[in-house]
Amino acid sequence: MTKFKTYFKLARKNMKSMGNIRIPYVVATGLAFSILYIFIALIDNAYIRERAEFLVRLMMAGAVIMGVFVAIFYLYTSRFAFSQRQKEFALYAIYGMEGRDVGLILAVETVLNSLLILALSTGVGFLLGKVLFVLLNRLLQYDDVRLSAFPFSTKALAINAGILVALAVVLIIWNLFSLNLDRPIEQLRQDKSGLKQRKSYGQVILGVLGLGLILTGYQLARSTFNIVTSVFVFVIATILVIIGTYLVTNNILALIFKGLRSMKGLYYKPSNFISFSGMLYKLRSNTNSLASLAVLSTGVILVVAVSCGVYISLEDSLKSNYPQDYKLDLVFDEDQHGQAKEEIKTQVLALEKDLEASPYFKNVHRDSQMICPGSISQDKELVLEVENNLLTGYLFLFHNVDAYNKMFDKDFAIASDELVVGANNDEILKGLDTLKIGDKTYKVKRAELSIPSIYAIDTVKILVAEDDVLQDIARNYLENVQETENQVFKPALVRTLNFDVEDAETVPEGEVEKIVENELRDSGENYSMDVGIRDQHRQNIYELNGGILFVGIFLSIVLILGVFLVIYYKQVAEAIQDQSQVSIMQAVGLENELILKITKKQMRYLFIWPLILTFSHVVAAYPITWKAVSMLVAPQSKTFLRSYVLAGVLLLLVYFIVYELSSGTYYRLVKHE
Amino acid sequence: MALLEVKNVGKIYGKKGTASATEALCQVTFSVERGEFVAIMGDSGSGKTTLLNILGSLDQPTDGSVFLDGRDLSTLAKKQISKFRREELGFVFQDYSLLNNFNNKDNILLPLVLSNTPQKEMQERLMAVVAPLEIQDYLTKYPYEVSGGQAQRIAVARAIVTYPKLLLADEPTGALDSSSSQSLMRIFQTLNQNYRQTILMVTHSVAAAANAHRVLFIKDGRIYNEIYRGEDNNVRFEDRIAKSLTLLNGGSLHD
Ligand SMILES: Nc1ncnc2c1ncn2[C@@H]1O[C@H](COP(=O)(O)OP(=O)(O)OP(=O)(O)O)[C@@H](O)[C@H]1O
Numbered sequence: 045m046t047k048f049k050t051y052f053k054l055a056r057k058n059m060k061s062m063g064n065i066r067i068p069y070v071v072a073t074g075l076a077f078s079i080l081y082i083f084i085a086l087i088d089n090a091y092i093r094e095r096a097e098f099l100v101r102l103m104m105a106g107a108v109i110m111g112v113f114v115a116i117f118y119l120y121t122s123r124f125a126f127s128q129r130q131k132e133f134a135l136y137a138i139y140g141m142e143g144r145d146v147g148l149i150l151a152v153e154t155v156l157n158s159l160l161i162l163a164l165s166t167g168v169g170f171l172l173g174k175v176l177f178v179l180l181n182r183l184l185q186y187d188d189v190r191l192s193a194f195p196f197s198t199k200a201l202a203i204n205a206g207i208l209v210a211l212a213v214v215l216i217i218w219n220l221f222s223l224n225l226d227r228p229i230e231q232l233r234q235d236k237s238g239l240k241q242r243k244s245y246g247q248v249i250l251g252v253l254g255l256g257l258i259l260t261g262y263q264l265a266r267s268t269f270n271i272v273t274s275v276f277v278f279v280i281a282t283i284l285v286i287i288g289t290y291l292v293t294n295n296i297l298a299l300i301f302k303g304l305r306s307m308k309g310l311y312y313k314p315s316n317f318i319s320f321s322g323m324l325y326k327l328r329s330n331t332n333s334l335a336s337l338a339v340l341s342t343g344v345i346l347v348v349a350v351s352c353g354v355y356i357s358l359e360d361s362l363k364s365n366y367p368q369d370y371k372l373d374l375v376f377d378e379d380q381h382g383q384a385k386e387e388i389k390t391q392v393l394a395l396e397k398d399l400e401a402s403p404y405f406k407n408v409h410r411d412s413q414m415i416c417p418g419s420i421s422q423d424k425e426l427v428l429e430v431e432n433n434l435l436t437g438y439l440f441l442f443h444n445v446d447a448y449n450k451m452f453d454k455d456f457a458i459a460s461d462e463l464v465v466g467a468n469n470d471e472i473l474k475g476l477d478t479l480k481i482g483d484k485t486y487k488v489k490r491a492e493l494s495i496p497s498i499y500a501i502d503t504v505k506i507l508v509a510e511d512d513v514l515q516d517i518a519r520n521y522l523e524n525v526q527e528t529e530n531q532v533f534k535p536a537l538v539r540t541l542n543f544d545v546e547d548a549e550t551v552p553e554g555e556v557e558k559i560v561e562n563e564l565r566d567s568g569e570n571y572s573m574d575v576g577i578r579d580q581h582r583q584n585i586y587e588l589n590g591g592i593l594f595v596g597i598f599l600s601i602v603l604i605l606g607v608f609l610v611i612y613y614k615q616v617a618e619a620i621q622d623q624s625q626v627s628i629m630q631a632v633g634l635e636n637e638l639i640l641k642i643t644k645k646q647m648r649y650l651f652i653w654p655l656i657l658t659f660s661h662v663v664a665a666y667p668i669t670w671k672a673v674s675m676l677v678a679p680q681s682k683t684f685l686r687s688y689v690l691a692g693v694l695l696l697l698v699y700f701i702v703y704e705l706s707s708g709t710y711y712r713l714v715k716h717e
Numbered sequence: 718m719a720l721l722e723v724k725n726v727g728k729i730y731g732k733k734g735t736a737s738a739t740e741a742l743c744q745v746t747f748s749v750e751r752g753e754f755v756a757i758m759g760d761s762g763s764g765k766t767t768l769l770n771i772l773g774s775l776d777q778p779t780d781g782s783v784f785l786d787g788r789d790l791s792t793l794a795k796k797q798i799s800k801f802r803r804e805e806l807g808f809v810f811q812d813y814s815l816l817n818n819f820n821n822k823d824n825i826l827l828p829l830v831l832s833n834t835p836q837k838e839m840q841e842r843l844m845a846v847v848a849p850l851e852i853q854d855y856l857t858k859y860p861y862e863v864s865g866g867q868a869q870r871i872a873v874a875r876a877i878v879t880y881p882k883l884l885l886a887d888e889p890t891g892a893l894d895s896s897s898s899q900s901l902m903r904i905f906q907t908l909n910q911n912y913r914q915t916i917l918m919v920t921h922s923v924a925a926a927a928n929a930h931r932v933l934f935i936k937d938g939r940i941y942n943e944i945y946r947g948e949d950n951n952v953r954f955e956d957r958i959a960k961s962l963t964l965l966n967g968g969s970l971h972d
Pocket residue numbers: 730731739740741759760761762763764765766767768
């Protein structure tokens with residue numbers, strides 16, 4: 045028992061003395077765990093559960109990803125601290141402590157740490173959670189929340205505690221196995237030996253391999269894949285790029301500086317002499333953290349850009365689905381199968397008048413659209429495939445150009461033998477200058493068109509000159525359709541009336557339906573109708589997508605914590621390495637200012653590298669994330685680009701602030717000696 | 718005029734008059750002639766390293782002054798000090814103090830590069846020190862890839878490659894076994910005899926000190942005694958040094 049007390053004391057003393065490493069560690073992991081707490085508490089929250097089922101599922105996925113990240117941070121930081129303490133362990137060994145004893149001290153430290161993290165994360169999580177609970181509800185556009193609807197979650201506490209216990213066990217075992225007390229002298233000299241430069245030819249091979257992997261990943265992210273398969277492609281591309289990032293960082297940088305060093309004229313200049321070889325020395329170790337920085341930073345930008353992009357596109361998306369307050373869709377059986385009739389046209393015109401005359405509605409606009417699945421053949425002909433499996437085909441949306449212009453404030457002008465064509469996947473339209481539909485061939489004008497996002501597949505939008513052309517196409521295209529059992533999408537010519545309300549409160553329930561039935565009752569037509577109200581739809585899409593922003597914000601906070609930890613620990617590790625070097629250089633006759641100037645420059649170069657990789661990765665990932673976002677909402681490329689810029693600026697800001705803050709620690713440690 | 722003149726040098730660490738102040742040196746006066754090989758001995762904590770640091774302008778005395786070649790070190794501006802240290806002094810430390818980020822050759826060239834020496838001259842000077850030190854085989858290796866004795870010879874090469882006026886060595890054999898120590902001392906002897914290199918060396922080893930022309934004994938920060946080699950050979954000189962050490966420690970010669 046007394047022995048245990050000694051260990052407890054020793055562990056506590058050690059923890060106190062390692063403030064530089066331990067305080068950021070506890071704060072960062074504590075914060076990461078509090079975020080996990082909040083997430084689990086929200087998933088567990090009755091108020092949320094009742095209202096946003098989809099969000100709960102999304103958050104569960106988010107919580108799993110976050111859990112993995114948090115676990116990695118925890119292990120990374122703990123192991124970093126461990127590696128910085130080799131000398132201390134070697135001294136224990138020299139004083140005659142056994143592995144078991146050192147292991148016990150480490151175990152006690154781990155347990156104390158875990159308790160501290162659990163307390164911190166639960167406290168912060170509970171308080172911060174209340175604030176974020178309100179924020180989440182704002183994002184989902186629920187207005188009637190009370191703070192008391194976010195009670196303390198014992199479930200979240202229990203899960204966090206469980207994770208911490210599991211991690212502590214892993215850590216203790218890991219530390220025990222890597223504890224090497226047999227050769228203490230070697231440990232004492234560890235920073236001097238065992239870090240030999242890799243052979244150049246090996247570096248060339250690995251570096252080129254890494255570059256190849258990155259470029260392959262980039263290529264994959266750009267290439268044509270159907271939206272459904274692109275998730276899979278994205279995962280593969282991501283893995284390739286991540287591996288490539290590590291290989292390139294670990295090898296190419298060192299090769300560059302080796303190259304510089306072999307240029308004698310350049311190398312044997314005072315500042316180059318010190319900085320080139322200093323860089324090479326730094327590059328022998330810790331390059332993994334540079335690669336990790338690049339990966340994390342890329343993650344931050346992508347997560348922020350995509351989640352913000354989705355959120356700020358919601359209104360755009362809403363507008364493209366619901367140009368006005370109300371939307372009345374009418375599908376006439378006669379219209380299908382190419383038997384479009386003049387009467388239908390007249391009836392719709394009459395209906396338009398009826399609505400305009402109603403005291404509740406105003407600003408009625410006519411519109412017609414046709415939706416059908418199909419593909420484009422080699423000889424540029426539209427092929428109808430009702431049994432088409434959606435992995436290879438597209439969805440075609442035909443739309444009247446005037447209605448489109450009015451809806452989106454555009455001024456496309458086309459002749460009756462022309463089409464304006466746009467798609468949510470540019471690859472589909474590559475080289476398409478004409479399009480044959482039935483027996484007619486149309487000239488194709490390419491344009492970026494707003495495409496409703498309700499269809500999570502590749503979609504081609506085609507603007508036609510007038511309703512007659514649409515009917516023409518309908519006749520040519522739909523007359524051969526025979527409905528079958530396996531049909532996924534019904535081809536349909538939809539006639540739409542969009543209109544606004546005078547006062548949303550006063551519209552009686554079923555008013556639109558009443559007007560339609562009155563007008564069409566005697567016509568003998570077979571028809572079906574669908575009345576959509578924008579405000580109701582808004583509620584739906586915010587519920588579906590508002591949570592994405594929320595999860596995105598949290599995921600990016602966790603990633604930013606990761607960036608912070610890696611930058612900070614990298615600086616501390618560098619400082620510890622540089623301490624002895626700096627004092628020797630001074631003794632040999634190097635001005636203090638020059639040393640500081642050079643080390644500053646080196647650190648800057650070192651930390652710019654991950655940024656270069658990050659921005660390269662982000663640019664490469666842009667098309668595929670655009671596609672992913674297009675699946676959920678109908679983003680405008682300008683808004684989407686803006687959210688990317690925003691995310692980039694945010695990352696730069698975080699990066700430089702953390703860099704500046706932690707370089708203070710660096711100089712303090714270096715000068716200390 | 719002597720190459721090095723130390724006049725009434727005193728050094729107090731910490732604030733004067735406070736309880737934490739330590740007087741490391743007091744009224745130290747001596748001089749070293751050109752081409753002389755002087756050893757400094759004394760107990761641990763007697764102030765040897767402090768003295769050497771002051772001579773090497775790594776530290777400032779609180780009292781007195783040091784002249785090298787007639788120039789008062791305290792008048793050197795901050796900027797000149799690094800240059801002075803680089804060009805006029807050579808240092809050898811107990812722990813070699815080689816930089817692991819350079820290979821051995823670049824470690825040796827470091828002071829020359831810092832002084833913007835032309836490449837051709839650097840090469841010539843390198844060749845000139847490589848031969849007597851027998852370090853040809855280790856030049857392309859890194860400091861952590863060679864033995865202690867080899868590393869110390871690299872450190873000596875770095876110290877003398879600038880043809881310094883004064884070579885300062887703080888326990889250069891402290892981390893070496895006896896055969897490496899002996900070979901290092903032979904190198905010092907050669908440098909001193911063949912190249913007229915002035916050397917000031919702190920050592921705890923009687924055998925090492927016996928290579929010098931003169932041994933200074935320091936006790937509690939003061940020069941306590943000095944003995945000259947005269948016509949003695951190493952063995953006899955060693956004997957006399959040992960006896961002086963015993964006296965220094967307050968012992969009697971007969972037990
Ligand atoms: N930076 C310092 N601050 C305060 N006191 C110091 C400092 N450096 C040395 N001292 C003190 O000055 C005295 C002389 O130290 P010095 O290092 O010169 O001894 P030394 O003769 O080199 O000893 P050793 O043979 O053990 O190396 C000692 O009492 C020491 O404690």
